[in-house]
Amino acid sequence: MSNRIHEQYDLEDELHEECGVFGMYDFDGGDVASTIYYGLFALQHRGQESCGIAVSETDGPKGRVSSFKGMGLVNEVFTPETLEGMKGDIGVGHVRYSTAGSSTRENAQPLVLNYVKGTLALAHNGNLINALQLRHELEYTGAIFQTTIDSEVIAYHIARERLNTKSVEDAVIRAMKKIQGAYSLIVMSPRKLIGARDPHGFKPLCIGKRDNSYIITSESCALETVDAEFVRDVLPGEVVTITPDGIFSDTSMCKPKEKEARCIFEYIYFARPDSHIDGVSVYHSRILAGKYLAMDSPVEADLVVGVPESGNAAALGYSLQSGIPYGTAFVKNGYVGRTFIKPKQSNRESSVRVKLNVLAEAVKGKRVIMIDDSIVRGTTSDRIVGMLKEAGATEVHVRVSSPPFLYPCYFGTDIPSREQLIAYNRSVDDIKKVIGADSLAYLEINRLGEMVEQLPHCTGCFTGKYPMDPPTIDIRGEYQK
Numbered sequence: 103m104s105n106r107i108h109e110q111y112d113l114e115d116e117l118h119e120e121c122g123v124f125g126m127y128d129f130d131g132g133d134v135a136s137t138i139y140y141g142l143f144a145l146q147h148r149g150q151e152s153c154g155i156a157v158s159e160t161d162g163p164k165g166r167v168s169s170f171k172g173m174g175l176v177n178e179v180f181t182p183e184t185l186e187g188m189k190g191d192i193g194v195g196h197v198r199y200s201t202a203g204s205s206t207r208e209n210a211q212p213l214v215l216n217y218v219k220g221t222l223a224l225a226h227n228g229n230l231i232n233a234l235q236l237r238h239e240l241e242y243t244g245a246i247f248q249t250t251i252d253s254e255v256i257a258y259h260i261a262r263e264r265l266n267t268k269s270v271e272d273a274v275i276r277a278m279k280k281i282q283g284a285y286s287l288i289v290m291s292p293r294k295l296i297g298a299r300d301p302h303g304f305k306p307l308c309i310g311k312r313d314n315s316y317i318i319t320s321e322s323c324a325l326e327t328v329d330a331e332f333v334r335d336v337l338p339g340e341v342v343t344i345t346p347d348g349i350f351s352d353t354s355m356c357k358p359k360e361k362e363a364r365c366i367f368e369y370i371y372f373a374r375p376d377s378h379i380d381g382v383s384v385y386h387s388r389i390l391a392g393k394y395l396a397m398d399s400p401v402e403a404d405l406v407v408g409v410p411e412s413g414n415a416a417a418l419g420y421s422l423q424s425g426i427p428y429g430t431a432f433v434k435n436g437y438v439g440r441t442f443i444k445p446k447q448s449n450r451e452s453s454v455r456v457k458l459n460v461l462a463e464a465v466k467g468k469r470v471i472m473i474d475d476s477i478v479r480g481t482t483s484d485r486i487v488g489m490l491k492e493a494g495a496t497e498v499h500v501r502v503s504s505p506p507f508l509y510p511c512y513f514g515t516d517i518p519s520r521e522q523l524i525a526y527n528r529s530v531d532d533i534k535k536v537i538g539a540d541s542l543a544y545l546e547i548n549r550l551g552e553m554v555e556q557l558p559h560c561t562g563c564f565t566g567k568y569p570m571d572p573p574t575i576d577i578r579g580e581y582q583k
């Protein structure tokens with residue numbers, strides 16, 4: 103027990119989303135930086151390593167962009183003074199967690215690129231599978247990269263294509279023909295805001311409106327935060343161009359519906375429960391996952407609890423279906439920012455449970471069903487089951503609201519190598535023993551479709567069958583030199 107919190111930090115056994123994006127264009131000329139700040143704040147769960155905002159005045163000189171980015175949470179990086187100094191009626195913001203590209207300030211986004219046609223600012227969520235190859239090709243033609251992220255490869259392609267196209271949106275479409283993988287992009291040109299979603303639709307992207315302003319962002323929860331109304335989702339493969347002359351849509355890159363492949367983990371874990379993605383409520387899909395677990399893997403118990411936050415809705419679903427009371431067993435401190443001083447192994451505080459405490463009163467003497475969204479390496483599950491038992495739970499039955507992870511992800515989710523996955527080469531019974539649970543069951547893979555109203559989705563990390571050929575070399579973390 104003495105090293106618990108130290109391990110908790112070093113072996114953080116959670117999945118990570120790569121990024122969140124938020125762009126805005128105010129046709130009345132008002133400043134957008136502070137709204138982007140609040141939008142990013144609502145997307146903080148999608149990335150906590152770095153963040154940034156770039157804004158520009160559409161009636162000002164074409165190349166003038168004011169941008170600010172830094173390492174840390176949105177409210178650690180931006181001050182009222184920084185935002186006050188950022189003048190512009192068009193802008194784009196980004197929160198980042200890195201899977202490809204190391205965690206440095208240079209790799210923070212938005213990327214701002216000056217070229218002959220003016221300035222481009224770009225914010226990207228997702229991972230390209232051919233970034234390395236495209237990067238080498240560009241380097242051979244003289245490109246010098248400032249960062250190690252694949253977003254810069256996209257920005258370069260758009261800038262190059264722009265030299266041969268009539269409009270920046272045409273350049274984005276031409277760049278999309280070269281890049282492969284997962285991307286939801288926002289591109290700010292001097293007079294246009296453009297949103298683009300990859301043809302498989304791995305990552306979410308939606309459009310909102312507030313008064314005479316338009317917004318493009320990763321999740322609908324960010325629209326509610328800034329009091330904007332949801333207009334619609336950007337379609338997989340669609341390019342949306344926002345200008346005061348209207349909103350223009352290009353669907354030439356869209357694929358037949360059955361080729362779409364949304365990342366199912368947006369619903370299971372990444373997205374906020376108050377978001378809707380492609381018409382499906384994230385909260386409702388989690389409730390359903392819990393209900394299916396109760397139907398498919400019932401067990402007698404006194405209490406159902408969720409591992410916060412994403413396990414909570416599934417736990418409620420399990421309770422609703424089974425009739426077993428729903429309760430709270432964990433108290434989570436969600437304010438652990440990047441600047442938090444991590445306890446050292448040698449310190450007395452290393453036994454402090456900084457992130458998660460158990461409410462002993464709630465679980466003592468009870469048979470507990472614990473719902474978690476996923477088990478990656480199993481290190482956290484092992485500890486949490488142990489904490490429940492130490493607090494007096496007589497039995498701990500673990501139910502997982504996703505199927506077992508067996509394969510890596512190449513599209514922006516930070517899943518460790520196969521050998522580190524607890525489900526690799528182990529039966530469910532073996533895993534149960536490793537994490538110290540009294541019983542264990544996962545969500546059946548055929549339930550995923552029912553969970554998201556049969557929206558086509560990706561199941562690569564469970565089945566090894568990816569919506570596109572995976573790269574022959576492991577690109578994850580390739581640039582982290």
Ligand code: SF4
Nearest residue numbers: 365511515560562563
């Ligand atoms: S492989 Fe898994 S984590 Fe990656 S995009 Fe597909 S469903 Fe999401």
